[in-house]
Amino acid sequence: MSRLKLFIPVFVFMVMAVMLWRGLYLDPRTLPSVLIDKPLPEFELPRVEDEALISKADLPDEPFLLNVWGSYCLPCLQENPILMAAKEAGVVPIVGVNYKDKLNLARLWMDDNGSPFDFSIMDADGRLGINLGVYGAPETFIVDGNGVIRYKHIGVIDYKTWDEEIMPALAAVKAEATL
Amino acid sequence: MRRLPVLLRLLCWSLLLAVGAAVTTVLPQPAVAAVDAFAFETDEQQRRFRQMSDDFRCPMCQNTSLTGSSGGVAEDLRREIYLMIMDGKTDYEIEQFMLERYGDFIFYRPRLTLETVLLWFGPLLFLVLGGWIIFGIIRRAQPLAQEQVALNDEEQQRLKALLDNVKRD
Numbered sequence: 001m002s003r004l005k006l007f008i009p010v011f012v013f014m015v016m017a018v019m020l021w022r023g024l025y026l027d028p029r030t031l032p033s034v035l036i037d038k039p040l041p042e043f044e045l046p047r048v049e050d051e052a053l054i055s056k057a058d059l060p061d062e063p064f065l066l067n068v069w070g071s072y073c074l075p076c077l078q079e080n081p082i083l084m085a086a087k088e089a090g091v092v093p094i095v096g097v098n099y100k101d102k103l104n105l106a107r108l109w110m111d112d113n114g115s116p117f118d119f120s121i122m123d124a125d126g127r128l129g130i131n132l133g134v135y136g137a138p139e140t141f142i143v144d145g146n147g148v149i150r151y152k153h154i155g156v157i158d159y160k161t162w163d164e165e166i167m168p169a170l171a172a173v174k175a176e177a178t179l
Numbered sequence: 180m181r182r183l184p185v186l187l188r189l190l191c192w193s194l195l196l197a198v199g200a201a202v203t204t205v206l207p208q209p210a211v212a213a214v215d216a217f218a219f220e221t222d223e224q225q226r227r228f229r230q231m232s233d234d235f236r237c238p239m240c241q242n243t244s245l246t247g248s249s250g251g252v253a254e255d256l257r258r259e260i261y262l263m264i265m266d267g268k269t270d271y272e273i274e275q276f277m278l279e280r281y282g283d284f285i286f287y288r289p290r291l292t293l294e295t296v297l298l299w300f301g302p303l304l305f306l307v308l309g310g311w312i313i314f315g316i317i318r319r320a321q322p323l324a325q326e327q328v329a330l331n332d333e334e335q336q337r338l339k340a341l342l343d344n345v346k347r348d
Contacts, residue, residue, distance in 0.1 A: 034282040100251050126255040133280040135238035135252045 033133055033152040040066075040147045041131035048098050048106050048120040056147060060118070063150075063173045064093040065166075066141040067117070068129065070101040071109035073137040075156035082162050083116035092170060096120030099129050099137050140166070144173050217261045224264050231260050231273060234288065238281050 044055045067083065069076040083094055096117035098106045103122065110120075123129055132141070142151035151169040153161060219225040229246070235256065237248035245253045245260070256277075263273050277285045289295045297304075330338060 034279065100255075126251065127259075129252070130255055130259060130280060133238075133282075135281070136250075 033149075033154075035133050035149050036152060038149055040143060040149060041128065043121070043123075043128045043131070045128060046122045048096070048103065048110070048122045051103075051122075054119070054121065059095060059143070059147060060093045060145075062093065062145045063170060063177060064095055064118075064143055065170075066095050066097060066132075066143050068097045068099045068132070068134050068137045068139040068141075069120075070099050070137045071105040072101065076138045077113060079138060079157040080113050080116060082157055082159065084114050086162075087116040093118050097128060097132070097134075098122050098124075099134060100124065100126045142166070142169055142173055145177050217257075220265075227270065228261060228264055231270065232257055235260075235277060235285050236287050238284060244287065 040056055040059070042056055044053055046052065047054055065083075065086075086092060087094055094116050096115070096119070098120045100123065103124075106120065106122070110117075121128065126134075132139075138156060140153045140157060141149050144150050150173050151166075153165060157166060217228065219228065232246040233244050235245045237243045237245050237250055237253040237256075239250045239252045240248045243250075243253075245257050259276070260273060263276065268276075274286075283289055283292075283295070289298060291299055
């Protein structure tokens with residue numbers, strides 16, 4: 001028994017080493033969102049496309065993606081082809097939040113690169129962003145048909161995250177909606 | 180000059196290092212990155228604004244307070260704090276506003292919850308554990324050293340023989 005005791009420091013060391021080793025691979029930029037399962041905040045903001053005022057009631061009443069983007073944001077450009085493909089295949093409606101951007105630059109970006117969005121909400125002063133707990137584009141939410149946030153992805157969406165995170169999460173929300 | 184005993188010298192060095200470490204951690208953050216032109220009605224409002232911008236962490240820049248960050252979201256959050264202060268919101272209400280949107284990360288001084296208990300009391304736990312272990316080791320070592328070793332006659336003679344042997348060699 002006392003012989004086993006001799007190994008306690010080694011054991012403690014191993015536990016700590018494993019935890020710290022795992023810690024090395026955590027991404028400190030991905031903050032756990034506290035808004036999961038909370039309803040979207042209320043808003044009344046102009047659309048980038050035609051400056052018509054829209055509010056929460058104008059959002060799709062089926063599950064959709066809410067993608068926070070800006071013309072200044074390089075990763076947004078990176079993920080654009082994936083979102084475009086999803087739009088063309090009719091996978092899911094995508095609503096944009098044009099975060100802290102300028103109207104003319106946002107429109108120029110959409111003309112140049114194509115818009116995967118049904119429409120984009122213009123959040124020039126970043127207030128909707130704050131209410132969504134956004135801290136930088138791109139961020140992507142999955143919102144269900146009742147306007148409740150169900151999933152959040154921070155950072156660029158590549159093919160891997162699209163296939164392994166977004167699609168399964170979306171499928172789960174959709175399956176629930178048809179029950 | 181006479182050299183100080185080793186222990187004393189060690190002590191001096193560690194004291195010096197400890198003071199150095201304390202000074203560098205307490206030093207204020209270098210330069211305020213952005214100066215906002217906010218107009219306050221009272222000094223108290225301004226003091227609260229400063230305090231809170233220092234106590235909230237910028238969600239985008241990882242290790243800077245809202246005061247020290249020029250990031251877009253930090254700017255916006257400072258503006259929100261300002262508006263809420265002018266709106267007569269209490270510190271608690273403003274903290275809740277931040278917490279609801281950005282979670283515990285926003286606080287430089289984490290709240291005491293079930294999840295953060297280890298963060299708050301982990302070091303104390305390790306101190307107590309270490310102290311207990313050291314105490315145990317010292318207490319077990321003492322009786323051995325002080326125990327009187329009594330030899331019977333036969334053993335005395337063997338000891339004598341051994342010692343004689345050593346001397347002869």
